[in-house]
Amino acid sequence: MIPKWWCLMIVFSAFMIQVISFGTAGAIGLYNIEFIDYFNVGAAEVSLVGSINLGVFLGAGPFVSLMMRHMSYRRVAVIGSLLSTISLLCVPFLDNIIYLYIIYGIFTGLGFAMVYLPSSVLAGLYFNKHRSLVTGIATSGSGIAAVIFPLLVHSLIQYYGWKGSVFILAGLSLQCIVFSALLFPLAEKPDRKELKSVLTNSNIHDKQTNHPDIDHMRNNGKCENYNGQTCISENDKSVQQNCKVTKLMENSEPAAEKSLNHCYVLCDFSFFIFFLNNILWNMGVAISWILAPEYFVSMGLTKENAATILTFGGVGCFIGCIIGGGLGNIQSLSRLSMYISLNIAVGILLMFLPFKIFQSVEILSLIKFLYGLGFGGILGLLVIFTVDLLGEKALGDGFGYLMFSNGVGSIIGPPLGGALKDSLGTYDPTFFFAGTLIVVAGLLMFLIPIRDKFVPRPKKTATELTIEVISIHNI
Known part of the structure; x- marks a missing residue:
C-alpha cells in the first residue's frame, strides 16, 4: 500500500522532470551560434535542430500514451530518461549536422516526451479534489526552467565550451531516472478473468442500481471511491467482495473497451475542438518564443535586454501555472471560461509588441510578465x-x-512567422499574426458550449454512475 503522503513526492517528481526536460529543450537556442561555427552551416539549418527536437518532444504524445497502455508509467519514464541521457552524451562526438538532427532532434526529444507525459498524467491521477492545483504546481516547472536554464547554460558554455556543457546537461538529464523511479502507480490493472469471477460471485447483475442507504453511507464516510482507497467495512467479507468489485471495475478501461482504435479520443467533438485549439495557440506561442529575441534586438535593444525580458516571461509563467491550477480547483468558477479568457488575453498582449509606444525594456518586460502569467x-x-x-x-x-497538437503547432508556427518576416521585411506583421492565432484559438472554444446547448453530451448509465456502491444492498 502506497502511503498517502507519497502523492506529494509524485508532484515533486513531475515538477523536477519538467524543469530538466523543458530547460534542456529550451536551451538549444544558446547553442545555435556554436553549431554554425562548428558544423560550418547556415542559421536555417541549425534552427532545424531545435525545431525537430521540440516537435518530437511535444508531438510524440500519442506514441508515448500507447506505450503507457502496455507498461507502467514508471517504466516508460525510466526508459525515456536513459534515452535522452545517452543521446545527449553522443552529441559532442557528432561531426555532421544530419546526425545532430537524428540524435538530438529525434532521440533526445522522444526521450523527454517519454519522461514528461507519464509524470504529468500520473500527478493528475493521484489527486481528485485538488487535481487542478496539483497539475498547476507540476507544470510550473517549465516556468522555472525558462528562468534558470538560459543563465545556467550560458555560464556553462563560457567555462567548459559547448561540448563540455552538453556533458553536464546529460548529467542533469540522468537525474530524471531518479525522479522517474519515484512514479509509483496507483494500482495494478485488474485481471479480466478475476473481474468476471468477482462479478459472478457477487451477483451484481441481479442488484438494483439504486438504494436509499447509498447517500447516507457516502455522507458518513463509509464508502469512498478508488481515490480514497477505502471501503465500507474491512471485517465484513461480503463488503470486501463488493469493494473488490468496485476497484476492479474502476481500474478497467471503459474507453479502451469502447474502441480498440487508439485515436478514439478525437471522435469526441469537444476534445477535437480542444485539439484544434492547442494547434493554433501553440503556433502563436512558438512564434513568440523562437522569434522574440531577434525581434527585440531589431528594435534596437541589446541581447542582455532581450534576455532580461524573456526572464520576466519565465517568472510570469511559473506564477501563472500555480495561479491557473489554483483557480481551476474552485468549483464555482468555469474552467472553460477561464481557459477561453486566458487564450484571448495572451493573444492581445502579443499584439501589443509591434506598437512603438510599448517598445522599451520596462514596458516590454511588463508585457512579457503578463503574457507569461496567461500562458502559465x-x-x-x-x-x-x-x-x-x-x-x-x-x-x-x-x-x-494534446502533446501531439502542441508539437504540430510548434513546428508549423515559426516557419510561417519567418516567411512572413522575409516577405514583408519586418517582424511587426509576424507578431500580429501570432497574436491573432491565439485569439482565434480562444474563440474556437466557444463551439463547445454552443454544441452542448443544442446537442447535450450523452449521460452515463445508472450502472456506470453507481458501480462503486452497487452492491451495498448485500449489507
Whole structure:
C-alpha cells in the first residue's frame, strides 16, 4: 500500500522532470551560434535542430500514451530518461549536422516526451479534489526552467565550451531516472478473468442500481471511491467482495473497451475542438518564443535586454501555472471560461509588441510578465480540462494527443512567422499574426458550449454512475 503522503513526492517528481526536460529543450537556442561555427552551416539549418527536437518532444504524445497502455508509467519514464541521457552524451562526438538532427532532434526529444507525459498524467491521477492545483504546481516547472536554464547554460558554455556543457546537461538529464523511479502507480490493472469471477460471485447483475442507504453511507464516510482507497467495512467479507468489485471495475478501461482504435479520443467533438485549439495557440506561442529575441534586438535593444525580458516571461509563467491550477480547483468558477479568457488575453498582449509606444525594456518586460502569467495559466488548466472532457480513464490518451497538437503547432508556427518576416521585411506583421492565432484559438472554444446547448453530451448509465456502491444492498 502506497502511503498517502507519497502523492506529494509524485508532484515533486513531475515538477523536477519538467524543469530538466523543458530547460534542456529550451536551451538549444544558446547553442545555435556554436553549431554554425562548428558544423560550418547556415542559421536555417541549425534552427532545424531545435525545431525537430521540440516537435518530437511535444508531438510524440500519442506514441508515448500507447506505450503507457502496455507498461507502467514508471517504466516508460525510466526508459525515456536513459534515452535522452545517452543521446545527449553522443552529441559532442557528432561531426555532421544530419546526425545532430537524428540524435538530438529525434532521440533526445522522444526521450523527454517519454519522461514528461507519464509524470504529468500520473500527478493528475493521484489527486481528485485538488487535481487542478496539483497539475498547476507540476507544470510550473517549465516556468522555472525558462528562468534558470538560459543563465545556467550560458555560464556553462563560457567555462567548459559547448561540448563540455552538453556533458553536464546529460548529467542533469540522468537525474530524471531518479525522479522517474519515484512514479509509483496507483494500482495494478485488474485481471479480466478475476473481474468476471468477482462479478459472478457477487451477483451484481441481479442488484438494483439504486438504494436509499447509498447517500447516507457516502455522507458518513463509509464508502469512498478508488481515490480514497477505502471501503465500507474491512471485517465484513461480503463488503470486501463488493469493494473488490468496485476497484476492479474502476481500474478497467471503459474507453479502451469502447474502441480498440487508439485515436478514439478525437471522435469526441469537444476534445477535437480542444485539439484544434492547442494547434493554433501553440503556433502563436512558438512564434513568440523562437522569434522574440531577434525581434527585440531589431528594435534596437541589446541581447542582455532581450534576455532580461524573456526572464520576466519565465517568472510570469511559473506564477501563472500555480495561479491557473489554483483557480481551476474552485468549483464555482468555469474552467472553460477561464481557459477561453486566458487564450484571448495572451493573444492581445502579443499584439501589443509591434506598437512603438510599448517598445522599451520596462514596458516590454511588463508585457512579457503578463503574457507569461496567461500562458502559465493555460498550461495549468490543460490536464484538468482534459479530465473534464474525457474523464480520468482517458487522461493518458487525451493528454498524449494534446502533446501531439502542441508539437504540430510548434513546428508549423515559426516557419510561417519567418516567411512572413522575409516577405514583408519586418517582424511587426509576424507578431500580429501570432497574436491573432491565439485569439482565434480562444474563440474556437466557444463551439463547445454552443454544441452542448443544442446537442447535450450523452449521460452515463445508472450502472456506470453507481458501480462503486452497487452492491451495498448485500449489507
